[in-house]
Amino acid sequence: xxxxxRYFASLRERLKRSEDTLDVPAGATVATxxxxxxxxxxxxxxxxxxxxxxxxxxxxxxxxxxxxxxxLAFIPPVSGGSYV
Amino acid sequence: MSDSHARILCTxxxxxxxxxxxxxxVADPAAGAMATFVGMTRNTxxxxxxxxxxxxxxxxxxxxxxxxxxxxxxxxxxVQKIAMxxxxxxxxxxxxxxxxxxxxGHRHAAFEACHYAINQxxxxxxxxxxxxxxxxxxxxxxxxxxxxxxxxxxxxxxx
Numbered sequence: 569x570x571x572x573x574r575y576f577a578s579l580r581e582r583l584k585r586s587e588d589t590l591d592v593p594a595g596a597t598v599a600t601x602x603x604x605x606x607x608x609x610x611x612x613x614x615x616x617x618x619x620x621x622x623x624x625x626x627x628x629x630x631x632x633x634x635x636x637x638x639x640l641a642f643i644p645p646v647s648g649g650s651y652v
Numbered sequence: 653m654s655d656s657h658a659r660i661l662c663t664x665x666x667x668x669x670x671x672x673x674x675x676x677x678v679a680d681p682a683a684g685a686m687a688t689f690v691g692m693t694r695n696t697x698x699x700x701x702x703x704x705x706x707x708x709x710x711x712x713x714x715x716x717x718x719x720x721x722x723x724x725x726x727x728x729x730x731v732q733k734i735a736m737x738x739x740x741x742x743x744x745x746x747x748x749x750x751x752x753x754x755x756x757g758h759r760h761a762a763f764e765a766c767h768y769a770i771n772q773x774x775x776x777x778x779x780x781x782x783x784x785x786x787x788x789x790x791x792x793x794x795x796x797x798x799x800x801x802x803x804x805x806x807x808x809x810x811x
Contacts, residue, residue, distance in 0.1 A: 574710070576708065576710055576778065576780060577708060577780035577782070577791050578780075578791040581791075618793065622710070622713060622778070625710070625712050625713035625716055626713075626716075627776075641710060641778075643710070643778050644780065644791065644793060645793025646774065646775065646776070646777060646778055646779055646780060646793070647707065647774060647779050647780055647781035647792060647793075
């Protein structure tokens with residue numbers, strides 16, 4: 569299945585693009601995609617605990633299962649706060 | 653829900669914030685109090701001389717998350733109306749980046765709800781702030797905890 573990735577702020581600058589499409593195996597979760605991304609960009613791995621994830625514009629955790637055509641956004645720390 | 657929507661204004665704009673839009677929206681015959689908050693670009697931050705700030709958002713989700721906060725406010729406090737506005741793009745020193753207005757029968761609810769709304773906005777709404785200071789630029793996140801790690805990695809990569 570195919571999903572759309574969105575990058576913002578520091579992540580967008582780091583990756584030099586604002587979005588990607590990615591083919592992922594059936595049963596993939598947010599964590600699957602994060603592992604694929606950090607394999608391609610190992611320098612992102614230390615950011616894991618600072619990044620939040622959103623699917624279809626709702627915050628989700630890493631175990632969230634993905635569906636075909638989902639939009640997965642990686643959310644760096646927002647302007648005033650942190651994620652708990 | 654239709655009632656609550658008439659009591660909520662959540663806007664993201666590329667233009668300077670017009671506070672009158674917010675105060676006129678929340679004006680209500682049943683309101684004896686109105687609390688407002690305005691967040692502006694400060695000329696220093698942690699010892700850096702700030703030149704300006706630049707904001708970006710996740711379009712769609714940012715408005716949705718602001719709307720959730722407004723709904724929470726209407727649920728938790730006896731508030732008449734709430735208006736929240738955030739500006740994107742370049743925001744110079746002294747200019748407003750975010751503004752909130754809340755009206756209520758009595759002042760206590762308006763103050764508390766306004767305080768809650770800005771704190772929540774800064775924690776959950778996907779809006780990012782880049783600080784341009786004399787000598788560099790920095791995406792601002794939490795300075796502490798896990799998000800602090802994010803900033804440290806950024807700084808290490810920049811060094």
